[in-house]
Amino acid sequence: MNRVCQLLKIKFPIIQAGMVWCSGWELASAVSNAGGLGIIGAGSMYPDVLKEHIRKTKLHTLKNFAVNLPLLYPSIEQHIETIFKEKVPIVFTSAGDPNIWTSILKAEGIKVVHVISNSKFALKAVDAGVHAIVAEGFEAGGHNGREETTTLCLIPKIAKEVDVPIIAAGGISSGKTMLAAFALGAEAVQIGSRFAASEESSAHQNFKAAILEAKEGSTRLSMKRLNPVRLLENDFARAVFEADLSGANKESLLQLLGKGKAKQGMFEGDIINGELEIGQVAANFNDILPAKLILNQIWDEFLNEKEKLLNLKFK
Amino acid sequence: MNRVCQLLKIKFPIIQAGMVWCSGWELASAVSNAGGLGIIGAGSMYPDVLKEHIRKTKLHTLKNFAVNLPLLYPSIEQHIETIFKEKVPIVFTSAGDPNIWTSILKAEGIKVVHVISNSKFALKAVDAGVHAIVAEGFEAGGHNGREETTTLCLIPKIAKEVDVPIIAAGGISSGKTMLAAFALGAEAVQIGSRFAASEESSAHQNFKAAILEAKEGSTRLSMKRLNPVRLLENDFARAVFEADLSGANKESLLQLLGKGKAKQGMFEGDIINGELEIGQVAANFNDILPAKLILNQIWDEFLNEKEKLLNLKFK
Numbered sequence: 001m002n003r004v005c006q007l008l009k010i011k012f013p014i015i016q017a018g019m020v021w022c023s024g025w026e027l028a029s030a031v032s033n034a035g036g037l038g039i040i041g042a043g044s045m046y047p048d049v050l051k052e053h054i055r056k057t058k059l060h061t062l063k064n065f066a067v068n069l070p071l072l073y074p075s076i077e078q079h080i081e082t083i084f085k086e087k088v089p090i091v092f093t094s095a096g097d098p099n100i101w102t103s104i105l106k107a108e109g110i111k112v113v114h115v116i117s118n119s120k121f122a123l124k125a126v127d128a129g130v131h132a133i134v135a136e137g138f139e140a141g142g143h144n145g146r147e148e149t150t151t152l153c154l155i156p157k158i159a160k161e162v163d164v165p166i167i168a169a170g171g172i173s174s175g176k177t178m179l180a181a182f183a184l185g186a187e188a189v190q191i192g193s194r195f196a197a198s199e200e201s202s203a204h205q206n207f208k209a210a211i212l213e214a215k216e217g218s219t220r221l222s223m224k225r226l227n228p229v230r231l232l233e234n235d236f237a238r239a240v241f242e243a244d245l246s247g248a249n250k251e252s253l254l255q256l257l258g259k260g261k262a263k264q265g266m267f268e269g270d271i272i273n274g275e276l277e278i279g280q281v282a283a284n285f286n287d288i289l290p291a292k293l294i295l296n297q298i299w300d301e302f303l304n305e306k307e308k309l310l311n312l313k314f315k
Numbered sequence: 316m317n318r319v320c321q322l323l324k325i326k327f328p329i330i331q332a333g334m335v336w337c338s339g340w341e342l343a344s345a346v347s348n349a350g351g352l353g354i355i356g357a358g359s360m361y362p363d364v365l366k367e368h369i370r371k372t373k374l375h376t377l378k379n380f381a382v383n384l385p386l387l388y389p390s391i392e393q394h395i396e397t398i399f400k401e402k403v404p405i406v407f408t409s410a411g412d413p414n415i416w417t418s419i420l421k422a423e424g425i426k427v428v429h430v431i432s433n434s435k436f437a438l439k440a441v442d443a444g445v446h447a448i449v450a451e452g453f454e455a456g457g458h459n460g461r462e463e464t465t466t467l468c469l470i471p472k473i474a475k476e477v478d479v480p481i482i483a484a485g486g487i488s489s490g491k492t493m494l495a496a497f498a499l500g501a502e503a504v505q506i507g508s509r510f511a512a513s514e515e516s517s518a519h520q521n522f523k524a525a526i527l528e529a530k531e532g533s534t535r536l537s538m539k540r541l542n543p544v545r546l547l548e549n550d551f552a553r554a555v556f557e558a559d560l561s562g563a564n565k566e567s568l569l570q571l572l573g574k575g576k577a578k579q580g581m582f583e584g585d586i587i588n589g590e591l592e593i594g595q596v597a598a599n600f601n602d603i604l605p606a607k608l609i610l611n612q613i614w615d616e617f618l619n620e621k622e623k624l625l626n627l628k629f630k
Contacts, residue, residue, distance in 0.1 A: 002629050013629070118531045138453070139465040147532030150454040150465040152486035152495060153595045157531065171467035180467060180495035183624055216433045216472065217462030245560065280468045309498060310625045314317050314328070 011035035017192030018068020029060035071096020117145025137170030141279035159185030175301020204269030319503035326350035332507030333383020344375035386411020432460025452485030456594035474500030490616020519584030
């Protein structure tokens with residue numbers, strides 16, 4: 001039995017990443033209904049919006065689902081209150097100190113998974129008592145680690161350091177990449193970009209079209225001095241990159257980045273001047289599909305490729 | 316039968332990367348004797364030095380070996396002449412246009428493998444007639460692609476585009492990472508950093524010690540505007556990084572980089588002011604071992620992990 005499937009009560013060890021502006025109730029419930037774990041991305045939601053999305057998710061699936069909670073979210077207490085009231089069974093925490101909230105969430109019977117990008121934070125999360133860890137590599141979209149450690153280097157490193165199950169993230173969109181993650185020591189995968197380009201994703205259709213057009217080199221880790229984030233290249237990303245390079249101060253960078261820019265890009269479809277967060281792996285797929293089909297294709301390919309690997313002959 | 320083993324007449328699909336100042340005859344012959352493919356790194360050798368290393372390699376192994384030839388090497392004609400005269404059976408070309416030399420090398424019966432970091436150059440190499448491709452990801456040490464595509468994203472992408480065998484490079488130092496590369500579609504791996512820290516590596520002992528001390532985030536892709544190269548953090552690397560960031564012109568960057576710096580760092584052991592090229596994966600191992608033992612450990616772990624992967628239960 002797979003430890004992540006057991007912990008999260010899911011059929012397949014495939015988890016859809018909580019993504020700002022892309023993962024509302026439609027995507028989360030579709031993935032959970034298909035046997036994976038759907039996650040509502042709370043980072044872009046006001047407290048009442050999160051409540052609505054949790055309720056709609058519960059209306060549309062009887063399976064387990066989760067909320068992704070960036071721990072630096074300004075109204076985090078309100079989000080936590082909603083999560084308690086609505087009896088959300090699983091919370092994925094990210095971007096912040098797991099010490100503050102893990103035990104409080106666990107006291108309510110909630111399963112807690114924390115996202116990290118290096119050993120130091122992995123050990124910190126384990127100390128805080130998390131049930132599992134998402135280890136996310138440099139190739140992942142959105143917010144990202146300062147060390148730039150890729151998934152291939154990160155997973156075996158973390159697997160040596162911790163005993164809790166590791167969920168690999170960054171660069172995974174297919175059965176082959178999922179199999180690679182398992183070879184490295186992961187017991188599940190978290191997939192963002194591929195699900196951002198699903199039918200049920202709440203991303204604007206312009207953004208979905210831009211994801212499909214992404215090529216090698218189309219994304220770049222930006223804002224390294226402030227808070228590294230992988231962006232799809234456009235006028236906005238170039239302006240941010242140039243400002244960062246030219247040594248702009250924190251205030252002007254923050255102003256340029258502006259919170260409204262993510263909504264403007266990913267949700268409202270301004271793919272020129274809005275912020276578009278996506279992973280490198282967007283260069284590796286070319287179609288918008290229902291989430292269930294994406295999940296089934298990944299799982300089937302995983303099993304087939306596992307079989308092929310076994311049958312390799314070296315003599 | 317593995318296509319790379321067949322092509323290069325080796326027992327294990329494990330290739331030691333040609334590395335400036337680290338891979339002379341001692342390392343190349345040790346790896347070839349152990350059943351992998353040893354490569355002499357010609358990029359840091361004068362023509363007469365290359366000749367000496369080829370001759371010594373032939374004295375110390377009866378197995379196949381290769382020379383790594385950066386195609387931008389200034390005295391490339393002399394290197395090619397040496398390769399012909401000494402009847403080197405395999406050449407790995409890198410850093411340059413494969414069109415110019417591939418057919419000339421093949422006409423002498425030499426097997427040609429070209430190193431690429433994106434699809435465009437992979438297709439160009441196939442058009443030039445290479446027998447196989449090394450696809451090298453962002454995490455690799457030394458010279459590196461501009462797109463920053465990681466090995467996890469690169470290998471499945473290239474595997475879709477070309478039919479020649481793919482040798483994965485970047486982030487591979489163990490059986491687990493080798494297995495991940497095979498899951499992604501590679502038919503062999505090329506390993507640099509791990510062999511740079513072998514007993515037979517010609518790296519200075521100070522550099523070997525620095526490799527073992529590398530942690531997550533200790534290496535950084537530098538000189539992105541000129542010619543991206545992954546360096547181990549030291550005073551030299553910081554100066555180069557700052558100069559690049561501050562918009563220094565090409566001439567002053569080239570002067571700062573200076574060719575002698577690589578020798579000073581990796582061969583003469585000035586780990587403060589010399590250039591040290593190493594991959595991210597240096598954070599993942601902690602001992603200097605004989606090359607044969609490194610190769611055997613990787614192969615045994617590869618087979619064991621393959622077996623474990625097969626036996627995974629999901630129900």
